[in-house]
Amino acid sequence: MTKKTFLHDEQVKLGAKMIEFAGWIMPVSYTSIIDEHKTVRENIGIFDVSHMGEVYVSGKDSLAFLNKLVPQDVAKLTLSKAIYCQLLNKAGGIIDDLIIYKLEDEKYLIIVNASRIDEDLNWMVRNSLGFDIDIENQSHNYSLLAVQGPKASDLMEKLGIKKENQPEFFSIKRAELFNINVFISRTGYTGEDGFEILVRNEFSELLWNYIIKAGQEFGIKPIGLGARDTLRLEAALHLYGNDLDEQTTPIEAGLTWSISKTKTADYNGKEIIQQQLEKGVNKKLVGLKMLDKAIARHEYEVYYNNEKVGIITSGGVSPILGENIALAYVNNIKDICTGCIVQVKIREKFYNAEIVKKPFVQKKNKV
Amino acid sequence: MSITEGILCSKSHEYVQEKDGKYIVGLTDYAIEQLGDIVFLELPEVGAEFAKGEVFATIESVKAASEIYMPISGKIVEINETVVDNPEILNESPFEKGWLVKIESETASVDSVDLLEYDDYKEELA
Known part of the structure; x- marks a missing residue:
């Protein structure tokens, strides 16, 4: 329904x-x-x-509970502030990306993706054993x-x-x-x-x-x-289901900036995340600008030197730049870097694209 | 005369219109309206032949790419280069300026039997 x-x-x-x-x-x-x-x-x-979901977490163990769920350090979050987080599974894969707001000392509001409300709630409940908290879906x-x-x-x-x-x-x-x-x-x-x-x-x-x-x-x-x-x-903001999924970690998704490197508390996926922070990852999310006249779309393949090296996760037009842009996961090798030319396979033909810095259009939201 | 006079439409929203012994093929105003802003078109080469129901072109709106099917069998004799360079013309004028290809067809009368006249097509959509 x-x-x-x-x-x-x-x-x-x-x-x-x-x-x-x-x-x-x-x-x-x-x-x-x-x-x-x-x-x-x-x-x-x-x-x-x-359609977005609203989940309240309250109770005296709220902070400890949330800190177990996300790689960010919720302890750093002060009253009335918000933090962008990822809900991780045990392997460091992203169950959802969300924003946590601290409303009161022991009360947090979490805004989650519409498509992930059920998965998020199930995961929260499964992780709630031993914590004195209430999880309330108010969506x-x-x-x-x-x-x-x-x-x-x-x-x-x-x-x-x-x-x-x-x-x-x-x-x-x-x-x-x-x-x-x-x-x-x-x-x-x-x-x-x-x-x-x-x-x-x-x-x-x-x-x-x-x-x-x-x-x-x-x-x-x-x-x-x-x-x-x-x-x-x-703005190169990730879309869950396209650019993020349970097989992808925040490090691979280029979200390392959002992860606490000093957090002492244990959290789901911490071992993998720390390993990836130290040793690097096999794939990385890059921005593409189409050089040939064609539009890259979700799931189109990316090639470099005639070898398949990646996949488009999001793609379309940029009305502001008047160009066609995309996000893609590519093999994390030195040769495939900003300025390098790759090919996107579109309807059995290959079209050139350049790897460019993200975001495609400068963000103006930090006031 | 209305611009949709003599226009026949397929269930997949292509139209065909006879003119000077050739057939003009395009996408209906309804299809364009559903697609939204058109940003890309890929048309076949002149001389290419397609059977009725075969994919002969690709259209992309901001949202997604869609395939365009031949409403009748035929051989491409002319393509509308102007809309390839300026695909937004389709949003403004799907019937007059926004046609896609002109074809020659030997089987047009047989192939047209399941096509609908424009008014009936619109009624079917309602």
């Missing part, structure tokens, strides 16, 4: 083209993916991302709106939250918008400055419409999952 968010009818009214995604009926685009993409880069866009009670773009902060000010009171990058705050209680975090999945607003389902439609109305002067438009994908690809 596919599920509808509480904003489904509003989106249809706005002319959204709906598709199925991770068991949900979601808007893929309203007008055009390219137009929506540029709207977010230049002005401001609003996304319904209510069915909350809607999540993302307001993203260079004018997001101006809009938030218009909504009554002065810039000096807005949460900082990767922080969360309780607030009232139009007398509705919300959590506002300075996070997103576009590479732009922006906010994610967590609101109880019964108020999401009201809030959505209020924000769109107030945002008119900033050029706000509703944005679908299509542009969400092209935006995150330009």
